[in-house]
Amino acid sequence: MMDSVLPDTSTNAIASSTPTSHPHSQPSLPQTLLVPKPEPFWDTHIETSDELDLYSEFNRVTELFHFAFGATNVVDPFGATNVACPEQTPLVPVPQELDSAAQPDPNSPSEDVLRAIVPVPPEQQDGAVATATVPRRKQSRQKELVRVMDLSPRDEAHLRETVRRTRLIYDSLRVLTSVEEEKRVASVAAAAVAAAAAVTTLEGCLPVDGSTGKLRRLRGDLRAASLMRERGLWLNRDKRIVGAIPGIMVGDLFLFRMELCVVGLHGQIQAGIDFLPASMSSTGEPIATSVIVSGGYEDDMDDGEVIVYTGHGGQEKNSSRQISHQKLESGNLALERSMHYGVEVRVIRGMKYEGSAAGSGKVYVYDGVYRIVDCWFDVGRSGFGVYKFKLWRIEGQAKMGSAILKEARNVRRSELDLNPTSADMANRKENVAVRLFNDFDDDRGPLCYEYLVRTCFPKFVFHQSGKATGCDCVDGCGDGCFCAMKNGGEFPYTLQGHLVRGKPLIFECGPFCSCPPHCRNRVAQKGLKYRLEVFRSKQTSWGVRSLDLIQAGSFICEFAGVVLTREQAQLLTMNDIPGLCASIVSVNPPLDISLDVSTMRNVACYMSHSSTPNVWVQFVLHDHNNLMFPHLMLFAMENIPPMRELSLDYGVADEWTGKLSICN
DNA sequence: GCTATCTCAACTAC
DNA sequence: CGTAGTTGAGATAG
Numbered sequence A: 001m002m003d004s005v006l007p008d009t010s011t012n013a014i015a016s017s018t019p020t021s022h023p024h025s026q027p028s029l030p031q032t033l034l035v036p037k038p039e040p041f042w043d044t045h046i047e048t049s050d051e052l053d054l055y056s057e058f059n060r061v062t063e064l065f066h067f068a069f070g071a072t073n074v075v076d077p078f079g080a081t082n083v084a085c086p087e088q089t090p091l092v093p094v095p096q097e098l099d100s101a102a103q104p105d106p107n108s109p110s111e112d113v114l115r116a117i118v119p120v121p122p123e124q125q126d127g128a129v130a131t132a133t134v135p136r137r138k139q140s141r142q143k144e145l146v147r148v149m150d151l152s153p154r155d156e157a158h159l160r161e162t163v164r165r166t167r168l169i170y171d172s173l174r175v176l177t178s179v180e181e182e183k184r185v186a187s188v189a190a191a192a193v194a195a196a197a198a199v200t201t202l203e204g205c206l207p208v209d210g211s212t213g214k215l216r217r218l219r220g221d222l223r224a225a226s227l228m229r230e231r232g233l234w235l236n237r238d239k240r241i242v243g244a245i246p247g248i249m250v251g252d253l254f255l256f257r258m259e260l261c262v263v264g265l266h267g268q269i270q271a272g273i274d275f276l277p278a279s280m281s282s283t284g285e286p287i288a289t290s291v292i293v294s295g296g297y298e299d300d301m302d303d304g305e306v307i308v309y310t311g312h313g314g315q316e317k318n319s320s321r322q323i324s325h326q327k328l329e330s331g332n333l334a335l336e337r338s339m340h341y342g343v344e345v346r347v348i349r350g351m352k353y354e355g356s357a358a359g360s361g362k363v364y365v366y367d368g369v370y371r372i373v374d375c376w377f378d379v380g381r382s383g384f385g386v387y388k389f390k391l392w393r394i395e396g397q398a399k400m401g402s403a404i405l406k407e408a409r410n411v412r413r414s415e416l417d418l419n420p421t422s423a424d425m426a427n428r429k430e431n432v433a434v435r436l437f438n439d440f441d442d443d444r445g446p447l448c449y450e451y452l453v454r455t456c457f458p459k460f461v462f463h464q465s466g467k468a469t470g471c472d473c474v475d476g477c478g479d480g481c482f483c484a485m486k487n488g489g490e491f492p493y494t495l496q497g498h499l500v501r502g503k504p505l506i507f508e509c510g511p512f513c514s515c516p517p518h519c520r521n522r523v524a525q526k527g528l529k530y531r532l533e534v535f536r537s538k539q540t541s542w543g544v545r546s547l548d549l550i551q552a553g554s555f556i557c558e559f560a561g562v563v564l565t566r567e568q569a570q571l572l573t574m575n576d577i578p579g580l581c582a583s584i585v586s587v588n589p590p591l592d593i594s595l596d597v598s599t600m601r602n603v604a605c606y607m608s609h610s611s612t613p614n615v616w617v618q619f620v621l622h623d624h625n626n627l628m629f630p631h632l633m634l635f636a637m638e639n640i641p642p643m644r645e646l647s648l649d650y651g652v653a654d655e656w657t658g659k660l661s662i663c664n
Numbered sequence B: 001g002c003t004a005t006c007t008c009a010a011c012t013a014c
Numbered sequence C: 001c002g003t004a005g006t007t008g009a010g011a012t013a014g
Helices: A013-021 A049-068 A109-117 A153-194 A220-230 A257-263 A330-341 A401-415 A460-464 A482-486 A566-575 A650-656
Strands: A091-093 A145-148 A240-242 A273-276 A287-293 A306-310 A345-352 A362-379 A385-393 A435-437 A532-537 A541-546 A555-558 A562-564 A584-587 A593-596 A615-621 A631-636 A660-662
Touching (some): A153 A220, A220 A257, A287 A330, A345 A385
Parallel strands (some): A145 A240
Antiparallel strands (some): A091 A145, A306 A385, A562 A593, A584 A593
């Protein structure tokens, strides 16, 4: 289980949040136990109010994307496409001799390529207005085999955004489902206790474990996928793409197998070989498109660039034991035919990795395309015959994601032996060392600043709000507690400490609360937990990356500086001290403050700018109650693989809420 | 079209 | 902490 950021779409965030979230204006709510809902959450085809809530969340993400990624070329998840047109056809049927009739229509190349990525509902194709709330029928995979080539940079960027958005929606729905399930299970359990004497039977309407009688939670990964499938939000459904999937980069990281299906990287939910079945192929032969290498077969060999992949079949049900000979059929035959026609396959590696969200501890990494160079029948360790395929990685691709993951793991382990203070920018002030890494030149600049762990506010900030308010919880905070109410009746974080969705302002528990430090409503205040590294990058001078895998929704660090009042900031700006102005991050009205990072700073100000950032700015209060002076907390917008550069979009932050911008 | 079968998931309980 | 059992959903095949 874990989470994602569903940023709020309110443009005047602080102002709009004030009436409902300020402690003093909060209507008094009964502090009694929540009344459990009698109706099941997901077990009906009729949309319950909970489901509707979920859909509105989902809509909210869409709006965010319209907002954040430019209004012009955004596709509405409900089907209202408005897409860019590439100049030339990037779609080529493959292999030519297999399907020569499938030449793309030269008159509509753009629709063709984009429809391969973004499903277009039939009603829209007819020119009718798409009905936003009616789920479409599930769309099956199609048979046309294509390769996407020569995308213009503009299309590539657009399709990358489509993938990013799809993944954000997936992760959001996944987390919302698990949060809802968590609540439902808790409330039903409470109801069961309350109704123990009354012997109210709940059988038949709730998933209950047959053997133990305990409540089962629905799986968020599956639920998110099926919600999206019902609405035609899976990508690459109406073309079988051979080779790279547009918008997916080598090294992209997935935390659930189901997510691979949603983006179209691999269409099989469990099977390792994905292929166009013989019955759908123009030549009557199956063609493989992707494989997952998870080490599930005892005869696999994996050296990274070269893989010996075992075909499927012959295993005992629900076990990995070979109990019979494999046959050259379905996926096995597809790999053999792909070799024959020289069709490359995508390779996704599944590996156990620290920081995985799944109970299995696995992550999935896209490692690029491979060519099948050999195929033979062999006797495996079990004594039964297996098919083996030798795969070579095609040259000229970005470094393998799985290799980067392993390297990062090695660096982390070797770090333990090193003196942690040697190049710790933070001078042991953070929970973990912040490394400085520069193999480009001798610049050690970041070491020259005084390290500021958290933002310094003027003293009056702590006094102005008058009587401090907090919760009275003796143990961890629970539903309905005062601090939950301040956050609109729910906690902003999951039990695992991930942001559920972006909000205008988050109220964490603070010194005026009686709850203990392990309370679920204390996350960002606990500071850094990932091993960040400030490194020299040729393109952007300095950058920040992490040695650890960062899950979407995780807190990364504060954007720390010294807060100046508007008067102070203006004074400094008017005096025009060279170099100073560029290092002031101003938070304009309604916040009306500026952050000075010219003399004291933390790791955050080395993050580079991107219009497609992977880090999100979230306002958080924890050590005082002054709404005008929130902490700027940075959370991961997506799953960030180790060693990938972190980036922020200061411009978007400026638009969506706090008017965060750099003056220069 | 329907159903049965297959599957390098994911979770929970032991 | 491993593993065995359970549930699960999509695609394929008949």
